Amino acid sequence: MLSIKNLYVSVEGQEILKGINLEVKPGEIHAIMGPNGSGKSTLANVLAGREEYEVTAGEVIYQGEDLLGKSPEDRAKEGIFLSFQYPVEIPGVPMVNFLKTSVNEHRKHRGEKELTAGEFLKLMREKMDLVDLHPQLTNRSVNEGFSGGEKKKNEIFQMALLEPKLAILDETDSGLDIDALKTVAHGVNALKSPETSTIVVTHYQRLLDYIVPDFVHILYNGKIVKTAGKELALELEEKGYDWIKKDN
Amino acid sequence: MAEQDKILQDVTQSDYKYGFVTDIETDIIEKGLNEEVIRTIWEKKKEPDFMLDFRLDAFRKWQKMKMPDWAYLKIPPIDFQAISYYAAPVQKPKYNSIDEVDPELIETFNKLGIPLEEQKVLAGVAVDVVMDSVSVKTTFKEVLAEKGIIFCSFSDALQEHPELVRKYIGQAVPVADNFFAALNSAVFSDGSFCYIPKGVRCPMELSTYFRINAANTGQFERTLIVADDDSYVSYLEGCTAPMRDENQLHAAVVEIIALDRAEVKYSTVQNWYPGDKDGIGGIYNFVTKRGVCRGVSSKISWTQVETGSAITWKYPSCILLGDNSIGEFNSVAVTNHHQQADTGTKMIHIGKNTKSTIVSKGISAGKSDNTYRGLVKVMPGAINSRNFSQCDSLLLNDTCGAHTFPYIEVGNKSSVVEHEATTSKIGEDQIFYCNQRGIDTEKAIGMIINGYAKEVLNKLPMEFAVEAQKLLQISLEGSVG
Ligand SMILES: Nc1ncnc2c1ncn2[C@@H]1O[C@H](COP(=O)(O)OP(=O)(O)OP(=O)(O)O)[C@@H](O)[C@H]1O
Ligand SMILES: [Mg+2]
Numbered sequence: 121m122l123s124i125k126n127l128y129v130s131v132e133g134q135e136i137l138k139g140i141n142l143e144v145k146p147g148e149i150h151a152i153m154g155p156n157g158s159g160k161s162t163l164a165n166v167l168a169g170r171e172e173y174e175v176t177a178g179e180v181i182y183q184g185e186d187l188l189g190k191s192p193e194d195r196a197k198e199g200i201f202l203s204f205q206y207p208v209e210i211p212g213v214p215m216v217n218f219l220k221t222s223v224n225e226h227r228k229h230r231g232e233k234e235l236t237a238g239e240f241l242k243l244m245r246e247k248m249d250l251v252d253l254h255p256q257l258t259n260r261s262v263n264e265g266f267s268g269g270e271k272k273k274n275e276i277f278q279m280a281l282l283e284p285k286l287a288i289l290d291e292t293d294s295g296l297d298i299d300a301l302k303t304v305a306h307g308v309n310a311l312k313s314p315e316t317s318t319i320v321v322t323h324y325q326r327l328l329d330y331i332v333p334d335f336v337h338i339l340y341n342g343k344i345v346k347t348a349g350k351e352l353a354l355e356l357e358e359k360g361y362d363w364i365k366k367d368n
Numbered sequence: 369m370a371e372q373d374k375i376l377q378d379v380t381q382s383d384y385k386y387g388f389v390t391d392i393e394t395d396i397i398e399k400g401l402n403e404e405v406i407r408t409i410w411e412k413k414k415e416p417d418f419m420l421d422f423r424l425d426a427f428r429k430w431q432k433m434k435m436p437d438w439a440y441l442k443i444p445p446i447d448f449q450a451i452s453y454y455a456a457p458v459q460k461p462k463y464n465s466i467d468e469v470d471p472e473l474i475e476t477f478n479k480l481g482i483p484l485e486e487q488k489v490l491a492g493v494a495v496d497v498v499m500d501s502v503s504v505k506t507t508f509k510e511v512l513a514e515k516g517i518i519f520c521s522f523s524d525a526l527q528e529h530p531e532l533v534r535k536y537i538g539q540a541v542p543v544a545d546n547f548f549a550a551l552n553s554a555v556f557s558d559g560s561f562c563y564i565p566k567g568v569r570c571p572m573e574l575s576t577y578f579r580i581n582a583a584n585t586g587q588f589e590r591t592l593i594v595a596d597d598d599s600y601v602s603y604l605e606g607c608t609a610p611m612r613d614e615n616q617l618h619a620a621v622v623e624i625i626a627l628d629r630a631e632v633k634y635s636t637v638q639n640w641y642p643g644d645k646d647g648i649g650g651i652y653n654f655v656t657k658r659g660v661c662r663g664v665s666s667k668i669s670w671t672q673v674e675t676g677s678a679i680t681w682k683y684p685s686c687i688l689l690g691d692n693s694i695g696e697f698n699s700v701a702v703t704n705h706h707q708q709a710d711t712g713t714k715m716i717h718i719g720k721n722t723k724s725t726i727v728s729k730g731i732s733a734g735k736s737d738n739t740y741r742g743l744v745k746v747m748p749g750a751i752n753s754r755n756f757s758q759c760d761s762l763l764l765n766d767t768c769g770a771h772t773f774p775y776i777e778v779g780n781k782s783s784v785v786e787h788e789a790t791t792s793k794i795g796e797d798q799i800f801y802c803n804q805r806g807i808d809t810e811k812a813i814g815m816i817i818n819g820y821a822k823e824v825l826n827k828l829p830m831e832f833a834v835e836a837q838k839l840l841q842i843s844l845e846g847s848v849g
Contacts, residue, residue, distance in 0.1 A: 168804050172796075192803035202804050208797045212819025221815065222805035229806070261819065262801075278805065 127178035138342035154339035199285030268295035305330030426553030525561035559590035595630035628663030640676035647706025650678025661693035669696035685714035703736030732768035814841035
């Protein structure tokens, strides 16, 4: 599905990622943990194609093709979804228009017929239930005035609409209350299939009780310094990052 | 950023594809302006006597006036003696069939959703008389005539309803109001006249009809709309299709008079040639638009979408004379390349309990300058009056400018004037968010722009709003075709 080889990334001349290697197979769930500022969001953004992040070395193969040469919208339409750590507000653009455009761009890309307003609304209602999003929110502008938790739920709602092959969830759990966390995790699991993969960026073991990872990676100072099974998250919860920092 | 910059640069550098292609046979008089020329215009147009006085009065005052220099505009010197002030256009069709027209122009028309028949007229294709919009016009005319509505060219009005014209001309815009209005009053060639009788609601938007006419409006155009007691009309001027004209200077005057409880909605879409990407050429658009709410509880609203012209100097205003009268100004002004726009409104509260609302949305791209200039003046006698102004500026890059000059004068204590202003930039993070959801940068910018301007676009009549929305996107993307 995804193969990252020796990836180096700089932002504004400063090297952030220093040789990342990561292999994600279909059906797998990978958790990425690591202290603040270690480069987790940078990695997520690079995969999604954000331009400020300059790839200075390495390659990324997605579904057998070079990913880094593709535009962000093509990556999205080919199945990469990023749930943003900080979803941005777009005043004046109604959620419904935004989502319908998004879904139809994806459909066009797959050679499918665009959905009519009626068909789209039906689809929307169906998916909204999955994450228990208040229907009224879709009448507002994109993320405008949404609470922190609502923004995160809204990301997963969009994921449900777009049914990505590779979902990258950047701290989707932060800002969610306990019930919302369960709902969102349930939503993510419901969307999971043996063909789709997930990369979960989180600081907390709690989320991994619900979204159970096959691998846990620790990203520190731009490198993956440790990889293990889900028990690594528990160990981190207990010991913090100091032992990692000391070793590196 | 790079991607967004690239698109915005494409926008900034894409050429306006429709140069001056009109092929016109004209009856033109000598260049220059003097009393003799004014007399000639008056004679050629066989106007009633009072018009000679009106024109000469304006001309004499104009001679003593200077071009205004207070606007935030760089206006190259204009040689008023180098212009010919009378040209009766005899427009020859340029093409025999629509197949000969530049496909890109047709593409734009299609994007804007303009019907084929109108496309032909706009592009200058010879039109089969039976198929011609003339028949549509005739149907319109019949319906309007039934209601007693007068809607005709200014010249016809001067022949057929001289008393009505005489009663109202210069009432909203006095001959010596400003330099350009005085010039227009002296030399205006033609325009439109509209009178809605007492108690009549005009049953249709005066739109499609007008749009067809709009393809060959004159350089000095004059419009007069009079809404008698308890009447209503919605009037649309202009055209979303790209407008070509060989005259660089345009100085139009629009006057609206609303009597007791009358309501006039005036909507404009202005898309004149803006000049090339280096700022060469383009129309200079100096317009004076003013409405007088003369009657009690009358209402005048101006809605404008301005995307064209090299220079726009325009302040559609309302004089709220009647008690309880209402004035509205809703504007979207887009500037790109080297375009300059200095536009806004004046709301003059004179009657008691008068209300005005101003919503101005400026969008700047390229190396353009976009200025809002507004005056809200509440006279001492205009007790309990209200104004709310909202002036927003949206910047698409770092090379363009947005400026806001709100002037507020409140002459009594019972009135309330509120002003809000914001300036924002389209964020890379907003664009990226859209990209990540599969929406490309062009579409994303279009979506954000339309969201930003929605409040104003919603004020336009439905059919026009859809076109205007597409126009905004097109004029900013430059992706014509
Ligand atoms: N656009 C940018 N400009 C400058 N520096 C940046 C930019 N984006 C990221 N950085 C820097 O790169 C480093 C890694 O940031 P990143 O957001 O990837 O961390 P993170 O691991 O996601 O942290 P957190 O757990 O706090 O979300 C930080 O030092 C950050 O300041
Ligand atoms: Mg982060």
